[in-house]
Amino acid sequence: MKWMEPMARPTHHLPPPSMSSCGKSPVSSGEGPNSTAWVKMFKKPGGGLKKSYQPGSMLSLALTKGLLNEPGQNSCFLNSAVQVLWQLDIFRRSLRQLSGHFCLGDACIFCALKSIFSQFQQSRERVLPSDSLRNALAETFKDEQRFQLGLMDDAAECFVW
Incomplete structure (x- = not known):
């Protein structure tokens, strides 16, 4: 079995990961910065940076290579x-x-x-x-x-x- 560390990076040109696949990705554990919950935090009311979250902005994360x-x-x-x-x-x-x-x-x-x-x-x-x-x-x-x-x-x- 191979182990790889997950990576995420801020992007300007890629859309954020889809909510349906984000937690299912083999490089995502479902926790931490790659998780759907992390992205949802910015979208839900009272999420702190709700108004700052823009798809494709520095706050959006796209899964990249491990x-x-x-x-x-x-x-x-x-x-x-x-x-x-x-x-x-x-x-x-x-x-x-x-x-x-x-x-x-x-x-x-x-x-x-x-x-x-x-x-x-x-x-x-x-x-x-x-x-x-x-x-x-x-x-x-x-x-x-x-x-x-x-x-x-x-x-x-x-x-x-």
């Missing part, structure tokens, strides 16, 4: 960090615009992250691997024995690269 975490990979810490970065519109736009960097080949975290973000935007696959980024982290930090393949790590430490 990141693969096969048994034994223990990549959930990394997938969580990637999901947080993906949610930051300014980060996504800045990363997309950057082109020049000192490439480290297979150990290049920049290239691996840029590749994953590109797949989020362009791939039709619902589940994407984060192997390239996981391998780049392991290679970059092998001397410090951090982010090694198959071992659990802390998502917050990913932000201290």
Whole structure:
């Protein structure tokens, strides 16, 4: 059985998920930011941001791709960090615009992250691997024995690269 972390991102051009399929999606657990209940909160009377909710706005969420975490990979810490970065519109736009960097080949975290973000935007696959980024982290930090393949790590430490 494969495990993937669900992701949702704010969109400007996609309609919000339909109420009939939102809770049934394989990437949605029915709880949290992907749930139908979360979207309904903005629509019901007294929901706080009722007047602010507009389909297709920053408050609407569309289900997007998940990141693969096969048994034994223990990549959930990394997938969580990637999901947080993906949610930051300014980060996504800045990363997309950057082109020049000192490439480290297979150990290049920049290239691996840029590749994953590109797949989020362009791939039709619902589940994407984060192997390239996981391998780049392991290679970059092998001397410090951090982010090694198959071992659990802390998502917050990913932000201290």
